[in-house]
Amino acid sequence: MLEKIKIIKIIKKLKQASVDEGFLKSLRSRLEVRISANPVIKPAEERLFLTERSTLSGLFFKLKTMPIPLIIALIAILSGGGVTMASQASLPGETLYPVKILTEDIRSVIALNPEAKVKLEVKFAAERVAEVKEMLAEKGVEPRGLDIALSRFQKHIARAAEIIEVEKQKGKDVSKLAGETVDNFHIQKKAAKQAFEDAKQEFFTKKKQLHDQLLEAIKSGDTAGQEHIRAELADLEAAKDEAEAKKDVAIAVLEAEKDRLQDKLEETKQQEEEALDAAERADEELEEREEEQQELKEKIKEEQAEVEKEIREAIKNVKEED
Amino acid sequence: MKIEKQFLEAYDNYAAAILRHIQFRVSDQETAQDLAQEVFFKAWQYIVSGREVKNFKPFLYKIANNLIIDYYRQRPRADVPIEDINQKQISYGPEQEKEAEREISASLAHKYLSLLEDEQRQIVYHRYVDDLAIKEISEITGKTANNVRVIIHRALKSLKDYVGKN
Known part of the structure; x- marks a missing residue:
């Protein structure tokens, strides 16, 4: 019995096997997009969808299904409220930041077509990178703010990729949009890397300053000062490592989504090439068949001529015998 | 909801x-x-x-x-x-001090499961790693609850015999 419990305990250790958290986050965002693109429609709503004839009525339907506070906020935003305008320059963690995010979410909801939605997501992703850059430059590594901006950044990227995939599955030609989005992802990646690179340079400058101060403190025998500077140096190192780790996660997510889109593009190209190949093969087969038929016709003609010749000779022979 | x-x-x-x-x-x-x-x-x-x-x-x-x-x-x-x-x-979690011990246990767990037949392995994994109830496993695999119980019992017995011999 004891042995059995031990075996079960060992097997249970497999629960600790790690999984890729970045992938799970990205999949959740894609799932959210899929859910909103393909909602469960209740019979009453289904009727509304079926009678939906114009883009305008589609927009009304969207508004109808929105929660009331969202509609009020939408009206405030569309009417160009001062708060909304002011919120646009806010950073994560600041009071007006939720308004900025709400504005973006509403713009995304009311975007009239998938292409516009993808472009907005890419634009918002760029805005998050700009926020990261500003935060790093102004406040240094502020983990909460960076987490907010980077997790939203990942969401925007995943949403853009997912919308394209959903469209592709519907049979739409998304090669141009996917190509543009891949290029944009590439730009975002460079911008994000640059933002962290700038911050890294700033770390090195600060580190050098602290080292100089430490040297001074050692020379003057200021032990309390030395301790303080050492603690600051340790904090600086930790902040640098943290920023580095966050950058790696953001870049990895971006790379994964970029690869996914590129795979889709390749897939489309391959399908097009295969279709082209199949068409060419069909043409060749047709030509071959026509040639065969031609040869057959000529052969039949020759045979007919030969048979006629034989008949003529036979007739001639019969006449001569007579 | x-x-x-x-x-x-x-x-x-x-x-x-x-x-x-x-x-x-x-x-x-x-x-x-x-x-x-x-x-x-x-x-x-x-x-x-x-x-x-x-x-x-x-x-x-x-x-x-x-x-x-x-x-x-x-x-x-x-x-x-x-x-x-x-x-x-x-790969396994990053906590340094327990990592080696955990890896040994995990590789032992893999070893044990590799000794089982496909069906036994799947059901044992469902039971002890996925933490699924017998009824849920029966729903997933299409086997009766009793059948699932018997498969788990036989799998554990064969592992017990293996451990005894080695």
Whole structure:
């Protein structure tokens, strides 16, 4: 019995096997997009969808299904409220930041077509990178703010990729949009890397300053000062490592989504090439068949001529015998 | 609660475990991630088609099982020796002090499971790693609850015999 419990305990250790958290986050965002693109429609709503004839009525339907506070906020935003305008320059963690995010979410909801939605997501992703850059430059590594901006950044990227995939599955030609989005992802990646690179340079400058101060403190025998500077140096190192780790996660997510889109593009190209190949093969087969038929016709003609010749000779022979 | 919210909640509760389960059973992490994604996309498609899901956990595992079976139908299992599967592909958490000990236990767990037949391995994993109830395993595998119990009992007995001999 004891042995059995031990075996079960060992097997249970497999629960600790790690999984890729970045992938799970990205999949959740894609799932959210899929859910909103393909909602469960209740019979009453289904009727509304079926009678939906114009883009305008589609927009009304969207508004109808929105929660009331969202509609009020939408009206405030569309009417160009001062708060909304002011919120646009806010950073994560600041009071007006939720308004900025709400504005973006509403713009995304009311975007009239998938292409516009993808472009907005890419634009918002760029805005998050700009926020990261500003935060790093102004406040240094502020983990909460960076987490907010980077997790939203990942969401925007995943949403853009997912919308394209959903469209592709519907049979739409998304090669141009996917190509543009891949290029944009590439730009975002460079911008994000640059933002962290700038911050890294700033770390090195600060580190050098602290080292100089430490040297001074050692020379003057200021032990309390030395301790303080050492603690600051340790904090600086930790902040640098943290920023580095966050950058790696953001870049990895971006790379994964970029690869996914590129795979889709390749897939489309391959399908097009295969279709082209199949068409060419069909043409060749047709030509071959026509040639065969031609040869057959000529052969039949020759045979007919030969048979006629034989008949003529036979007739001639019969006449001569007579 | 709205079905959309319930579904995302089910994702939050079970996605990591489902991915871990698939990683255990297929050859590489990339395939496992593709299949895990497919599990949730298919599950949502099922819900959208108007059908009801009473218990998300066995429902998601059932889709995962079907996808794994399809995957191996397209690609013969002989390509992937079970001993190689997870020891190479799965890395374990970062806590330094217990890592070595954990790796030894995990590789021992892999060793034990590799000694079992496919069906036994799957059911034992469902029971002790996925923490599924006998009734849920029966729902996923299509076997009766008694049958599941017997399979687990036999699997543990054969492992006990193995440990005794070695």
